[in-house]
Amino acid sequence: MKKLLNAPSDIVVESLRGLGLAHPELRVDLNHRIVYRSDAPVPGKVALISGGGSGHEPLHGGFVGPGMLDAAVAGEVFTSPVPDQIVEATKNVDSGAGVVHIVKNYTGDVMNFEMAAEIAAAETGVEVVAVVTDDDVAVQDSLYTAGRRGVGVTVLAEKIAGAAADAGRDLNGVADIVRKVNENGRSMGVALTSCTVPAAGKPTFDLPGTDMEIGIGIHGEPGRRRVPLAPAKEIAEMLVEPILADLDFTGGDGVIAFVNGLGASPLLELYLMYGEVAAVLEKAGVRVARSLVGPYITSLDMAGCSLTLLKVDDELVRLWDAPVRTPGLRWGV
Template sequence: MKKILNEPLAYVDEMLDGLCLAHPDVYRRAGESGRVIARAAPAREGKVGVVSGGGSGHLPLFTGYVGTGLLDACAIGNVFAGPTVGDCIDAMREADHGAGVLRLYGNYGGDRMNFDMAGELAELDGLESTTVLVTDDVASASAQESAKRRGVAGVVYAYRFAGAKAEQEGASLADVTAVARKAVAGCRSIGVALTPCIVPEVGKPGFTIDDGEIEMGMGIHGEPGLWRGPLKRADALVQEMLERLLSDLDTARGERVSVLVNSLGATPYEELYIVFRAVARELQTRGLQIVQPLVGRYATSMEMTGVSLTIQRLDSELEWLLHAPAVSPFWRA
């Protein structure tokens, strides 16, 4: 195993220390365990809070998106492990500014269980909250069972829209929740993996992919995909990914969409732009207009080599929210 670390068991806490030391104007550690990242400066009273959580190993996903126009707080677990109930409660309390809190996170069993329990306990103390689960991964379940789908890179769009809506004066918890639900309904993602990744505490890859092989639809924790086979040309990979996404979204000519071409960790920008070139050409052929594309590392899986592609349908409200101000070292648009 080759990783730049001290002790595997200290990996997450030392990372969080470094994150806050590098960006003290944006982040601070909070909560009893220190496993909550909150905004360095408190938001205004009367603002709806937006909170999330998940395992480490996916930066900038989860903790990186705390900031103005995005999340208020985030609970973080060990690498590829969800946050504890206590950290979820602490994150909700950090995000509470008197107008309720939206719990917004990916559809994973442990995260659901702990955030549901945290919500019940927080509500006993009078904190009103709602939940929206992100379910954008088309490879993880059929359209008929879309509620079972995992949440992957599409959660970035949900953070953006819900966070921007929550910054608006007069926006209610119901308003912010409705925007998050609309975002999830119009978002689809799929990924392709070329190499595995290593969890520091384990010290070896959690799965293997042979040289010259890829896996279409593999999850960000190594969950099985749709097929495994020889590496294809970039244009052919994009063609298949778009076919799967757009057939599920049922888009029409003239629609406006945002596109996220995301590195799963080790894929260089050069290859991401080769992918985006193919995406832009195909969407133009289909009569779809791309608005504010995102290309880079937005939701990773440690050092996995691979790429995910996300299509987000837009209406006038979501497009306005996409362009609204945001403050985070990792939000680049």
């Protein structure tokens, strides 16, 4: 294993320390492993929190700031944050307008965010609404979940709901936007290599150099099937077809097409993949209204990519286009 680290046990805290130094517009609590936007709590605004295991950067800490999250809570690598961390973040961002938790559908995340919401309400009276993302069409249940996994749509939900919160929508209005994004988004991924958890020091699973895993999870969970490595044009079809089979994306105002890198695939390859995905979508009669390409929800050093499609209307496009200023996503400012 070759990684830029000191000790595997310190990698999360030391990474958060570096994030805070690189982005002084953020406030980083290293004790609780929480990243805050520096002006939180924002008076009168519904606060937005997400979080999960580390190793998926820039998710979630890289998406804290105006137009997106008010705070992000970091667990150990591929491990959910504990309730005490989430309670601390919830209390510190609430301005009296309530807090929305965006929770990826992994058993530990769902359980710990649920416990934290109950504790925060009992201790401080803060009103919390949690919305779970479950957009992965690859498998119904996995090693980490009951039901579908929460993956790429989480990034889109954090951006769109963040814009809604900054625009002054109330608690239920912001939560409804997260639900709308989740209900209209679907994802599928492919891995070309495994990833290596620093504490383990070896690949999470064995994937021969001649094979790829279709439908992989962001923690290395198995997908639908293992097949021989194929050209990008064929991989694009393998990603698009199961998504279109699960939800009708034709007609209406089009889609946001999000080609996401899993950590080790360079932009040279990701843009090539976007071109192939766009061709498949055009042939299927799906119009792309907006696009996003890059490593936004990663899996440490895994090579491969995922595709997320979000069916949009005027409201979602308007919120997507709204200004955002975070380390990982920035436009309009």
